[in-house]
Amino acid sequence: MSDAATLKSADEKFCSDCGGVISLKAEICPKCGVRQTAQPNSLGGTAPNGKSKIAAALLAVFLGGFGVHKFYLGQIGLGFIYLLFFWTAIPAIIAFVEFIILLTMSDEAFNNKYGYD
Known part of the structure; x- marks a missing residue:
């Protein structure tokens, strides 16, 4: 795998399942279809209805x-x-x-x- 494929910008993240580079705001990975969850122990997690x-x-x-x-x-x-x-x-x-x-x-x-x- 080349270095260019593993680099991500500040507004991107890695998919929790396939490891592909996706948008930071993505809730579902467009490559594998897996729903992205908040990182464990993160303080920024919100429920689907917006409740924190x-x-x-x-x-x-x-x-x-x-x-x-x-x-x-x-x-x-x-x-x-x-x-x-x-x-x-x-x-x-x-x-x-x-x-x-x-x-x-x-x-x-x-x-x-x-x-x-």
């Missing part, structure tokens, strides 16, 4: 007592329950636990649970 695990976790830790993370994740009913009981501080405690759960959850599990509207 890191954003949800930050909302849970800072504004979780008011249920803001629940509204962000599309769980409107639970968000209102958090708002009704925020004065008891119980939603804040639960939100802190959810913060830890969100941070330790894999990207795949987050996408399966919150990634589709």
Whole structure:
């Protein structure tokens, strides 16, 4: 294989399956058809609907007592329950636990649970 075939520019990446050079924004490799996933331990991963695990976790830790993370994740009913009981501080405690759960959850599990509207 020549050196020219293995070089990539700043706006390209290697396919996770076939190793071909593809666009940095490509979700599916045009050469082999395999869906590209976020790198493990990357902070930039987002779900197909645009929800971010890191954003949800930050909302849970800072504004979780008011249920803001629940509204962000599309769980409107639970968000209102958090708002009704925020004065008891119980939603804040639960939100802190959810913060830890969100941070330790894999990207795949987050996408399966919150990634589709």
